[in-house]
Amino acid sequence: MLVGVGVATSGFVLFERARGRDDGRAQRRLVLKLGHGLDTGHPVHEAMQFLADRLAEKSAGGMVIEIFPNGQLGSETECIEQVQRGALAMTKSSTAPLEGFVPEMAVVGIPYLFRDGEHLWRVLEGPIGRGLLRAGEGQGLRGLCYYDAGSRSFYTIDRPVLSPDDLSGLKIRVQPSRTALETVEALGGSPTPIPFGELYTALAQRLVDGAENNPPSVLTSRHAEVCKHYALDEHSAVPDVLLIGTRAWEALSPIQRRWLQEAADESVAYQRELWARATAEALAEIERQGVTIHRPDRSLFASRVEPMHREYLGTAVGDLIEQIKQAE
Template structure:
C-alpha cells in the first residue's frame, strides 16, 4: 500500500522569523501551525486507521527523506493499511527546533533531527557531536547500535521525546564562499553557520572561526546575503540544498560524524497499542538499514555532481584540525566529568 507525503504550500514561516533566539512554541508562526494541524498529531480515521504526522526540514530528494518514505510504506504494509504516516518535508511545519517543540506538546507525531539539536533535550547526546570522536565508520556503527547508542535514544523521554533509530548523516566538513579552508587558521574571522549546538559552536571557536547559528532552511539566503561566509555539512546536504551554487570551496576535513535521529512524541507513542508500537519500531529499524545504503550511494553521486558544478574539493591535512579540538576534550573532562566518562567508554570500544 502506498502512502502520500504532503508538499502543498504552507504559511511562509521563514519570512516571519526575525529573531532566531525567539523559539517559543507559542510564537505566531507556530500558533498558526497548531491551528492548521487542528492539534492532532495522530488520530484514528474512518475504518480505525491510525494516521501519524511527520514533519522535517529536508528536501524530497534527500536520502533521509527517502528513508522515511520507505518507513511509511513499511508501516502501511505491516499494519495492512491500518496505520499510516503522512510526511511534510521542506520545513513546511517549522525549523528543527520548532518541530521538536511541537512533538513535546503532542501537536506533531514525529520528526527527524540532528543529534546536535537534541542536546538541549538530552544533554548526554552532546557527546556524539564531539569532533573526531569516532575512529572510522565501523567504530561509529558499533557505538550507535550498541548499548550506549540505545540508551541515548531514550534519554529525552522525560522531555516527551523518544528516539526510534539513527540515520547516517555522514561526516561534516567546511564549505565556503570566498576562500578555501586548508588549515584551521583559514577559518579565523569567518562567520560559519552551525546548528543550535553548544558543541558545534565551541568546535568552530576552537578553529578560530565565528560560529553563527542559522536555520538550515534559511541558510541558502544567509550565504547569498553574506550573513555567513560558509557552513559545515556532509556532501549530500551540500548538494541537495544547492548551497554549492554560492559556495565553491569544499574542504574535506571531516571534523564530526553527527548522526540524525528519528524521534516520536511520547504523547503519541503512549497512544499506540502494542501492535502499533511494534509496527512503527520495526519499520524505523528497517528504514535505517535502507538509509545507510542510500546514503553511501548519495555521497558518491554528490561528489560527482559537485565537481561538475565547479566546486573545488580539497583534502587538507586533518592532524591540525584534530589537534585544535583537543582543548574541547580537556575542558569536557574538567567541567562535565560524567559526560566525559561516556566519551571515554566510546573511545575504548573496538
C-alpha cells in the same frame, strides 16, 4: 476518500474513512504526522518514505505516516518542541539541536571523537547508542533509530579552509548546538547559528562566509550554487535521529508499536545502503557544479579541538567519552 471526522487532538489523528470500502463500513486509520527539514531528494527523506511504506504494509493501511519535508512545519528545534507538546507526532532531527533537549546527546557532537564510521556505528548500535535514544523520555521524546549523516566538512564562498588558520575572520553557520558552536570557535572561526532552512538566503546575501555539512545536504540544499570550495576535514559525524513524542508512542497499541519500530529498523538498513552511494554521487555532482573539492590534513583540525575533549571529560558526558574512546 478520507474525511476527517475524527478528531483529534494532536499530531496523531484518527480519521474515519467515510467512503472507499465496498462494504461501506468505516475503517479507522491512524495518521502520524512527521515534519523534517530536508529536501525530498535527500537519502534521509527517502529512508523515511521507505519507513512510511513499510508501516502501511505491515498495518494493512491502518497506520499512515504523513511526511512534511523542507521545514514546512518549522525548523528542527521548532519541530522537536511540537513533538514534545504533542502537536506533532514525529520528527527527524540531527543530534546537534537535540542536545538542547537531551544533554547526553552532546557526546556525539564532540569533534573527532569517533575514529571512523565503523567506530561510530558500533557505538550507536550498542548500549550507549540505545541508551541515548531513550535518554529523552523524561522530556517527552523517544528516539526510534539513527540515520547516517556521514561526516561534516567546511564549505565556503570564496576561499577554501585548508587549515584551521583559514577560518580566522570567517563567519561560519553552525547548527543550534553548543558542541557545534564550540567546535568552530576552537578552530578559530566565528560561529553563527542559523536554521538550516534559512541558510541558502544567508549564504546568498553573504551574511555568513560558509557553513559545514555532509555532501548530500550541501547538494540538495543548493548551497553549492553559492559556495565554490568544499574542504573535507570531516570534523564531526553527528547522525540524524527519528523521534516520536512519548504521548504519541503511548497512544499506540503494543502491535502498532512493534510495527513502527520494525519499520524504523528496516528503514535504517535501507538508508545505510543508500548513504554511501548518495555521498559519492553528491560529491561528483557538487564538483560538476564548479565547486573545488579539497582534502586537507585532518590532523591539523583534530589537534586544535583536543582541548574540547578534555573539557567535556569534566562534564556529565565524561564517562560516555571514556567508554567511547575505549570502544573497539
